[in-house]
Structure formats: structure tokens, C-alpha cells
Amino acid sequence: MKPRVAIFDMTSCDGCQTTILNLEEYLVDIANAVDIVNFRLGTEKVSPGPYDISIVEGSISRQEEVKKIKWIRENSKTVIALGACATHGGPQALSNRLNKKDIHKEIYGNIVPKLNSLDAKGIDQYIKVDHYIRGCPIDKFDFLNILKQFLIGKIPKENTNPVCVECRFNENVCQFMELGACLGPFTYGGCGAICPTNNLPCDGCRGALDDLNLEAGIRIMKKKNIGDDKIKALFRKYVPSDKRYEKFEEMLKNVNNKT
Amino acid sequence: MSGYILKKEDFGKFIESLKEEYEIFAPVKKKTYFVFGKVDSAEEIAFEFINTEYSPTNLFFPKKEVLFDYNNTKINNKKEDITRVIFGIRPCDVHALIIMDTLFLEANFEDTYYRKKRENTLLISLKCNSAGENCFCESMGTDKLERGYDLMFCEQGGSYVVDIGSQRGQKLINELFKSTDEECIKELHCNKKLDMQKVNQLEQFAEHEGWKKESEACLSCAACTITCPTCGCFDVVDVPNLNMAAGKRLRVNTSCQLKNFSEVAGGHVFRETRDKRFKHRIYHKLVYFKKQFDTFMCVGCGRCITNCPAGIDMVSIINSLK
Numbered sequence: 001m002k003p004r005v006a007i008f009d010m011t012s013c014d015g016c017q018t019t020i021l022n023l024e025e026y027l028v029d030i031a032n033a034v035d036i037v038n039f040r041l042g043t044e045k046v047s048p049g050p051y052d053i054s055i056v057e058g059s060i061s062r063q064e065e066v067k068k069i070k071w072i073r074e075n076s077k078t079v080i081a082l083g084a085c086a087t088h089g090g091p092q093a094l095s096n097r098l099n100k101k102d103i104h105k106e107i108y109g110n111i112v113p114k115l116n117s118l119d120a121k122g123i124d125q126y127i128k129v130d131h132y133i134r135g136c137p138i139d140k141f142d143f144l145n146i147l148k149q150f151l152i153g154k155i156p157k158e159n160t161n162p163v164c165v166e167c168r169f170n171e172n173v174c175q176f177m178e179l180g181a182c183l184g185p186f187t188y189g190g191c192g193a194i195c196p197t198n199n200l201p202c203d204g205c206r207g208a209l210d211d212l213n214l215e216a217g218i219r220i221m222k223k224k225n226i227g228d229d230k231i232k233a234l235f236r237k238y239v240p241s242d243k244r245y246e247k248f249e250e251m252l253k254n255v256n257n258k259t
Numbered sequence: 260m261s262g263y264i265l266k267k268e269d270f271g272k273f274i275e276s277l278k279e280e281y282e283i284f285a286p287v288k289k290k291t292y293f294v295f296g297k298v299d300s301a302e303e304i305a306f307e308f309i310n311t312e313y314s315p316t317n318l319f320f321p322k323k324e325v326l327f328d329y330n331n332t333k334i335n336n337k338k339e340d341i342t343r344v345i346f347g348i349r350p351c352d353v354h355a356l357i358i359m360d361t362l363f364l365e366a367n368f369e370d371t372y373y374r375k376k377r378e379n380t381l382l383i384s385l386k387c388n389s390a391g392e393n394c395f396c397e398s399m400g401t402d403k404l405e406r407g408y409d410l411m412f413c414e415q416g417g418s419y420v421v422d423i424g425s426q427r428g429q430k431l432i433n434e435l436f437k438s439t440d441e442e443c444i445k446e447l448h449c450n451k452k453l454d455m456q457k458v459n460q461l462e463q464f465a466e467h468e469g470w471k472k473e474s475e476a477c478l479s480c481a482a483c484t485i486t487c488p489t490c491g492c493f494d495v496v497d498v499p500n501l502n503m504a505a506g507k508r509l510r511v512n513t514s515c516q517l518k519n520f521s522e523v524a525g526g527h528v529f530r531e532t533r534d535k536r537f538k539h540r541i542y543h544k545l546v547y548f549k550k551q552f553d554t555f556m557c558v559g560c561g562r563c564i565t566n567c568p569a570g571i572d573m574v575s576i577i578n579s580l581k
Contacts, residue, residue, distance in 0.1 A: 169323065171313045174482065220569060
């Protein structure tokens with residue numbers, strides 16, 4: 001029997017799910033290999049659990065989603081976090097540092113619907129996650145590769161290299177050395193260094209590496225005359241819900257005190 | 260040995276004559292960097308380089324390489340049959356290939372993928388006119404080249420003095436070249452000097468506190484090893500097709516600077532801390548490899564210094580060990 005695969009979404013832009021649909025030439029092969037039983041963007045069919053593999057896009061940002069994600073976990077053998085929102089909060093987690101009442105008023109005016117909103121967090125803040133497919137959006141071949149590994153019964157090995165590895169494979173000019181404002185050395189690789197290869201500095205969308213040397217990095221950025229606000233903005237964009245962000249502010253202060 | 264002389268005005272014609280039989284790779288400009296790229300004419304070649312940011316070893320040992328593909332029980336490992344000429348490879352980088360030969364051709368196991376590319380490629384080396392700020396080939400003894408090249412070009416005024424290094428090289432000589440007794444000697448002087456006495460004492464400094472201190476600046480981005488012309492560590496990765504019956508096996512370059520490099524089954528990491536990884540690269544280059552093969556695994560090209568975003572300089576670190 002083919003594995004039952006369900007794709008769910010929480011708070012997100014649907015971009016990662018769309019990226020799955022962009023795997024056009026492989027869609028028939030995917031449909032032959034697995035049974036897609038739940039995929040809002042791809043099929044009207046909705047099947048109840050249990051599922052072999054659940055792929056979840058989006059951050060947990062509302063009370064209802066906490067219940068939903070726990071239900072998904074209980075009904076799935078394997079749970080995969082799909083994209084930056086699900087892996088570590090995504091851009092919407094920027095609002096975690098602001099007053100929710102003020103934001104709601106700004107957006108909805110005086111009649112604010114009942115939102116039950118929470119700080120936007122990655123799904124692993126609530127449940128155990130078996131694998132992470134990173135990026136904003138994800139890389140479609142990264143997705144395909146990880147799916148195949150699950151299909152042959154392998155637990156995929158997470159790519160824990162910094163973006164720099166593939167960037168150097170592509171013989172690129174180092175944007176971090178040129179500009180300083182590139183997050184390649186601090187960010188999970190696996191994207192093929194698509195941004196620096198196309199002359200854009202790394203935005204850090206795949207999230208902050210486990211093995212990162214933030215303090216040394218901040219020191220280099222400051223040497224390149226990048227101001228504190230810019231450094232904060234760079235790191236905030238995709239790592240706001242990362243616990244290490246608190247430490248990051250401390251580090252920035254430390255580097256400032258030392259220099 | 261009498262050599263040949265090629266007028267610069269005939270260089271374009273020489274490249275044209277090579278094109279009939281070979282693909283030509285030479286230094287080309289990529290924004291602010293120099294890299295080796297495929298060229299179709301002499302005009303595309305960048306001559307103003309001291310050395311390229313990325314090493315020509317990549318042409319023999321690609322960062323990602325398909326070892327074979329398979330379909331059910333059929334395995335296809337047909338290797339590419341393209342004959343190539345690399346023009347403009349610096350003497351230090353030829354030395355790097357000689358070191359890679361030690362590892363991949365002469366040691367216990369022969370790497371047939373590497374051998375095929377070595378056999379299919381002719382090297383036209385180009386002597387350096389001057390040393391770059393991070394070059395320390397003089398200390399490593401790799402500024403001079405006695406073997407390993409097919410032709411050696413040396414710029415002298417409006418001509419190149421050409422030395423023949425092999426029979427294959429001799430065959431490239433055509434009517435554009437004239438015999439000469441002239442010699443072209445370039446005395447290179449590197450400002451950067453590695454204290455070889457310190458290098459020979461490195462083992463005594465294995466527990467030195469300096470490694471920890473210096474590694475605090477390291478981002479573990481792996482630029483040093485990826486751009487190193489003698490780093491050949493790789494991982495093997497299988498990429499099956501969705502039908503599971505076919506797929507391919509790749510080898511992908513990896514780096515001792517990464518934490519996952521020394522991870523074994525069960526999740527134990529042998530070199531977990533940054534200072535251990537930091538020290539390992541330097542010790543492998545200058546101590547362990549020397550013990551095993553009686554040659555250093557470093558040619559003093561300085562790429563690990565040039566390409567380090569943190570400005571880490573192996574030479575000054577070793578020189579200042581006390």
C-alpha cells in the first residue's frame with residue numbers, strides 16, 4: 001500500500017505548498033509513489049487520519065492551531081515542518097516583539113475580530129518534529145529529495161552546513177567579505193546558495209545554524225561599518241522566534257562594549 | 260635544454276590551434292575574482308591575475324561529481340572522454356596536483372575518476388611575475404617547478420619563453436614556436452614567510468592555548484578548505500528517482516571545519532568544538548600528511564587566507580607560537 005501523505009497549513013502564505021506544485025514534471029511520479037490524502041491547494045479530497053507522513057506549513061499563531069497541530073501529531077507517524085514559518089516562526093514572528101493590541105488596532109481598526117492570537121512560533125515549540133524542510137520558500141528539489149528518503153525508509157540527514165559551503169562550490173564572490181550584510185555563514189544550507197549565486201546576499205531564510213559563531217560574525221559586520229540597527233534588522237527578519245535572539249542582543253551589546 | 264619562444268602576437272593563434280583537439284580552461288574574471296573557466300578564444304583569458312581565488316584542482320576533483328547512475332541492476336559509470344588543456348596554472352597549483360596524485364593515484368587506492376581527468380588534461384603552466392600578499396610558496400619550496408607540467412610559459416617582454424615538460428607537451432609545439440637558447444628565470448620573493456622551524460615543532464604545540472583563542476574568530480564557513488587546492492575530503496550521497504528503481508550516486512566535497520564532518524553513527528561528534536576543527540586543518544596540512552607521505556599538504560598558495568571572511572592567517576598564527 002502506498003504511504004498516506006497529508007499536507008496541512010497553519011499561519012503562512014501558502015508559498016511552500018505552491019512550490020510543491022511547481023515540481024510539475026515530477027507530480028505524476030509523486031502521485032504514483034504516495035497517496036496524497038489531504039492537500040488544500042492540490043485536491044478537494046479530504047481524508048481522516050491516521051497519516052504516514054504529515055507535512056505542515058506555517059507557524060502556530062492562534063490558539064486553534066495549537067489544538068490542530070497536536071491532533072496532527074497524534075494522528076501521524078512522521079511530521080515534517082515545511083518552510084521557514086513552520087521550522088522557526090517565519091517573518092510574522094517579527095510581531096512577537098510588539099504589542100498585539102496595537103497591531104490589531106492598526107490592522108482592523110476599532111472592530112477587532114476574536115483572533116485568539118499567540119506569538120508566532122515554529123511547530124516544534126508545541127510538538128516533536130521528525131524533519132525540517134527549510135527556506136522561504138522551500139527549495140523544491142530539497143523537498144523531493146527528503147520525500148524520497150522517507151519513502152526508502154531512511155531518516156533524512158539534515159543539512160547542517162552553512163550556506164557558504166554551496167556558495168563556495170559555485171565559485172561565487174563572497175558577499176559577506178564584500179558587503180558584510182550577508183547571513184550565509186549563520187544560516188542552514190541546502191538551498192544551493194541560490195541568492196548569493198544570483199548576486200543577492202543571503203537573507204537567512206533557512207534559519208540560524210546550530211553551530212554558529214554569532215559574536216565573531218557581528219564583530220566582522222561592525223568592522224565593515226554596518227550599524228547596529230542594520231545588524232538587528234538582518235538577524236530579526238528570519239530568526240525572531242529563535243531563542244538565541246535574546247542572546248543575540250546581549251552579544252551585540254558585548255561587542256559594542258569591547259570595541 | 261633548449262626551449263622555444265612564442266611571440267605574444269601569436270598567442271591567439273596558438274589557442275586557436277589547441278581548440279581543434281582540446282577544450283581549453285584558463286583564468287577568467289568573475290566580478291572581482293579570478294576563476295578557471297572554459298574559454299573559446301585568447302581574448303577571454305585574464306592575464307592580470309596573481310592567482311585565482313578558486314583552485315584549478317576543482318577541474319580534477321569537482322565539488323559535486325556523479326560517480327555512476329543505475330537503472331535496476333544496470334550500472335553506468337562511463338567517464339567523460341574530453342581532452343582538455345589548462346592554460347595559466349601557477350606552479351604552486353601544479354604542486355598541489357602532484358600532492359593530490361600522492362593521495363589518489365599512488366596511495367593504497369586508486370581513484371579512477373581522478374585518474375581519468377588527470378590523463379585527459381594537459382597542463383600549460385604560467386610562471387608568476389610577482390607574488391601576492393598572501394603567497395608563501397617560497398617557504399614551502401613550491402615556487403619552483405621541475406616536473407608535473409606539459410609546457411611552462413614564462414613571460415619575457417613581448418614573448419613567452421616556453422619550456423617542454425613532457426612528450427605530450429612537445430606535441431603542442433607547432434610552427435608558431437621558434438627554437439631558442441634563451442632562458443627565462445623569475446625570482447619570486449614572498450613577503451609572507453612561514454617559519455619552517457615552527458612548523459617542524461608543531462607537535463609540541465598541540466595543546467597550546469593559542470588554538471582556542473584564534474578559533475574564536477572562526478565562523479566555520481569552510482571557505483579555507485573548499486578553496487584549498489589540496490583538500491579532497493568528500494561524502495558519498497545516493498539520489499534515487501521516485502520510482503526507486505533508478506538513481507545516481509554522487510560524491511560531494513565536505514570540510515573538516517564543519518561539525519557534521521566527524522559525526523558518526525549514534526550521533527557522536529569527534530571534533531565538536533571549533534578549536535579542535537580549527538587546529539585539525541593546520542595539523543593535517545603540516546603534520547599528519549607529512550608523517551604519512553613525507554610531503555606537506557600545503558603549497559603556500561594563500562587561498563585559505565585570501566578567502567577567509569574572518570581574516571584568519573595560518574602563517575602568522577604558526578609564526579607567533581611560543
